[in-house]
Amino acid sequence: MTSPIPAGFRLGGFHCGLKRNPNKEDLSLIVCDEDTVAAGVYTTNLVVAAPVVWDRERTPSDKIRAVITNSGNANACTGEQGVKDNAEMASIVAKMAGVSADQVLTMSTGIIGHHLPMEKIRAGLDEVFQRLGTDESHFDAAARGIMTTDKGKKIASRECEVNGKTVKLIGMCKGAGMIAPNMATMLSVVLTDAELTPDQAKSLLTSVTNDTFNCITVDGHRSTNDTLLLLASGKAGTGKVEGAALDSLRSELRQLCEDLAKQIPADGEGSTHLIEINIEGCASREDAARIAKTVADSALVKTAITGGDPNWGRIVSAAGYSGVSFDPMGMQLIVNGHLLYQQGTPVKFDEKTVSQSIKDSFETDITLRFTEGDTKFRYWSSDLTVEYVRFNSEYRT
C-alpha cells in the first residue's frame, strides 16, 4: 500500500510543554523539500493573532519551505512581544531548515492573551525537527500537534487523476470550541503534490472554503487565529493543471475540506449530535446561508436536539428572525425525513418516532424548504450540552 502523504513534505509532532499532559504533542512541523506553492485563508476577526498577520503577509507564495504550529497558546492579544515571539519561532525553523524566515508560515492555537513560553518552544523546535518523516505516523503526530480540546485528530485524504497522474491530497484540522463561520478557531493544513500556481492555490482555497469551513458552527464565536493553508509541492508530475483538470482537482479539494470541516462540529465541545441543516428554495445564496446560520446558532434549537425533542417551533421561529424575507406560509420543516410543519401550522406526526430518531442517531438532519427560489445551502452545527457549559465555565480558572 502506498502512503497517502503527498511527495515533497516531511512532518513531525512533539510535546514541548505547552500542554500539561506530556503525552500530547503541542508542536507540529511541516517542512517542504523544495520551494513550495502556498495559499491561505484567515479569520475575519478584527483582533488577530500574530501568526495570522505573519502568514497573511507571506501568502500566496511559491517559496514556502515550512509551516510551524504550536497548540496550547494562541499568541493572540499579546502585543509587540507576541509579534517578536512569532517571528522568532519562524526564524528558528528557518535556520534549522536552511531557508529564510519569510519562507516559514506559523500557526498558533490555544488560550488567548498569554505570552508564548519561548524557552520551551526553542527546545521543542530542535526536537521536532529531529523527528520529521514521511510516514503516516509522522503525519498523525503533526495532526495531533495542532489539537487543543479536540477529542482526537481530524484528518482526511483523497486521491485523484490529474493529467494522467495520481495526485494525493491530505489534510489535518483542529477545532472544537470558538467555532463560527468565516474561519473560526480552526486551523487546517492541506497538502498536495499537484502542481499549482500561487494564484490557483489561493483561488481554489477561497472557492471551496465558502461551502465547507465557512459552513460550520459550534458556538458562534469567531476566533482570532483561524487559518487554512494549502501547500502544493508539484511533485506528482502533473505539469500545469488547467481547465477540466483544475475543476476536477477543485471538486476533490472541496470534498476533502467538507470531510475535514464536518469533523469539527461533530467533535464540538461536549456535543452529542452533529446537526446538518439543509436550506432549500431560497432566492439567493446569501438568504439561504443567513437562515442556516441563524438556525445553527440558536441555543434553543441546539438544546432541543440534545434532548431529542422535535421542538419545531424553535426551528421555525429561528428562521423567522434570521432577517431574511420569506413567505411563512410556504415554509416546510422536515426533521430526519419527517414532515413536522407546513403552511403556517403544525402537521400531525408521531412525536415519539421523531424523538427516537434524534436520540438514536449521532447526525440530525434539519431541512427547511422555502418557496422563494431554488438556491440550496448546507450547514453543520453541534448541539449544546451541559458538558459544553461545564467545560467552558471551568476552562481556565
Add this chain to the structure above:
Amino acid sequence: MTSPIPAGFRLGGFHCGLKRNPNKEDLSLIVCDEDTVAAGVYTTNLVVAAPVVWDRERTPSDKIRAVITNSGNANACTGEQGVKDNAEMASIVAKMAGVSADQVLTMSTGIIGHHLPMEKIRAGLDEVFQRLGTDESHFDAAARGIMTTDKGKKIASRECEVNGKTVKLIGMCKGAGMIAPNMATMLSVVLTDAELTPDQAKSLLTSVTNDTFNCITVDGHRSTNDTLLLLASGKAGTGKVEGAALDSLRSELRQLCEDLAKQIPADGEGSTHLIEINIEGCASREDAARIAKTVADSALVKTAITGGDPNWGRIVSAAGYSGVSFDPMGMQLIVNGHLLYQQGTPVKFDEKTVSQSIKDSFETDITLRFTEGDTKFRYWSSDLTVEYVRFNSEYRT
C-alpha cells in the same frame, strides 16, 4: 398609603388549566373603565403569533377597553385555527365587558405550535372577569398570569408630577428564555393615568424601547410573540401632556422600562449572573450596539462569567468579530472596575481578586472602551449555565 395602580384599570389573574400547576395563574386580564389610549411595539420575527397580528392591526388606538393574556401556550405557528382562537378570546372578553372585539388586545406566551385549549380558556375567562379589582393584589395576580418559566413576577412602578398632577406608571413583564433584542419572548404591559394621544403613546414607547427592552438578551433567540403595550387612561387629570412635561414623562417611562427590562436577563433561565455590558467611545450608536450585542450573545463570554473566570480574551475576541471597524490598539477592557486589557496586550492584574469579584456579586460589569468617538451604549445579558441547558433540553419531551 395610596395604591400604585393608576386610575382607570381593573386587573385580575386566574388559573384555567393551561399550566399544570393549579397554583399558577395562566390568564391575565386588564379591563379599562373607559375607552383608553393604547400603543404597542412588537416582535420583528417574520413568523408571528396570531395575537401579534391582531394587536398590530388595532394599535395605536384611543378606544381600547381590555388586554387579555394567556400564558402556557403562545398560539404561534397555529395557522387559521390560531387566528380564530385568538379572535374568539377577544370576542368573549368583549362580550363580558360590553365592548366590541376590536377594542380588546390579546397576548399569548408559552409553547409554540399547539392550538389553544379553548374550552379551558372560555371557562377561565368567565372566572377571571369575576376577579377583577384595583388593588395591588389584583395587579400582582395579573402579573403572575403572564409568566411562563419566570421564577417570579416582574413588576415596577413610578410616580411623577405632570402639569401639577401626580401621574402613576406601573408595569409588568415576563420573559426568561428566548430573549433577544428587538422584542424577544417578552410580554409587557405598562399602565399610566397620564393623558396621551395614541401617537404620543406610540412615540414614547418606541423611543424608550430602544434603550431598554431592545438592550437585553438571554439566549439570542427572538420570539414570535414579543409585545410591549402602553395603556394611558388619562384619569390623572393632567390635561394634554406636551413639551417639558412630555420629556419628563418619557424619562420616567424609560426608567420604568429599564427596571422591567433588566429583570428579564436577571431571571434568565438558569442564570447566576446579570451581565451589564457598557460600550464607550464608539463612532455611532449602531456600532456600539453591535459590539454590545456580540459580546452579550457569546456563549464563551457567558460561560466565563458563570465560572467567575476573567477570561478577557473571549470578550476582546467577541468585540473583534462584531463586524464593527475599530482600532484594536485603542481598546480597553474593564471588568468590575479592574483594567484587564489595553493597547493590544494583557495588563497585569490579580486574577484571584477579579475572579472573586465576579463570584461574589450577582451583577458583573463589562466595560469596553474604544477611541472611535463618544457614543455609549448599555446592554444586559444572562450568563450561561448547566441549568439553562438542562432546562431547555428537557423542556417538552
